[in-house]
Amino acid sequence: MRQIQGKWFDIDQAFAKYEANVAKAVNKRSGLAKFHGYEYEDIYNIGAIGFVRAYKNFDEAKGTPFEAHVYKNAEFEILRAFRDSNQYVHVPVTVKDCIQKIKKINNFECMNMDELKNATGETAYTIEQALNCIKQIIVPGNKKIGSDFYQDQELMEVLAPSIEDDTDMIVEDFFSKLKPRDLEILKLYMGDMKQSEIGAIFGLSQIQISRILRKKIAKTWQEYAEV
16 A cells, blocks of 8 residues: 555556556657557556556655556556567658648648648548657757756757758758767657666766757757758
8 A cells, every 4th residue: 555645556556547647658658669569558558567567665754646656657667668569650652642642731630631641641540650750859849958067058050050940840850960869869858757767778878968969959950050
């Protein structure tokens, strides 16, 4: 039994009450599951493993709500499974072509599936996969990548100083220029994982992760933008 927010729960009772937070983490990452060789049920089970860890290491004294603690641990397990699968994201040529067609359509986000099928000439399945990819490569421009070692600076200021639109940027082609490890680090960080947590996965310190984000990735972007 463990006390959670003033009440006592065994692990089954706790899961029944807080399972929605596991599902939230699973749904957030389900778009890339198949590209890493997983089905939805697989990452749900992985998220449940994260719940077990959250239940065992929860400390009310730290002040973190159990709901947030469950979500964080479930998502961490899913992202770690993606990395450990050794199956880097592979996008079929048909999906890549569909992505390009969709990106040429103004306000495609407002179109339904039938309209997208008519506009692209692609199947619903291919369009769905393309939309999942597009969703994953839109990066928020106000993500902080600073640390105690470096002064806080927004990602947009580092990666895209010349881009006028400070809301979102499409970086699909830029991603292809990064080394696999650097790409995984950037994706994990943009997925709201802390630098210290990413460092634990790769066996690096938080400062080393910050340097990779601030120097290696930023330098690659600057070289890419100048081409």
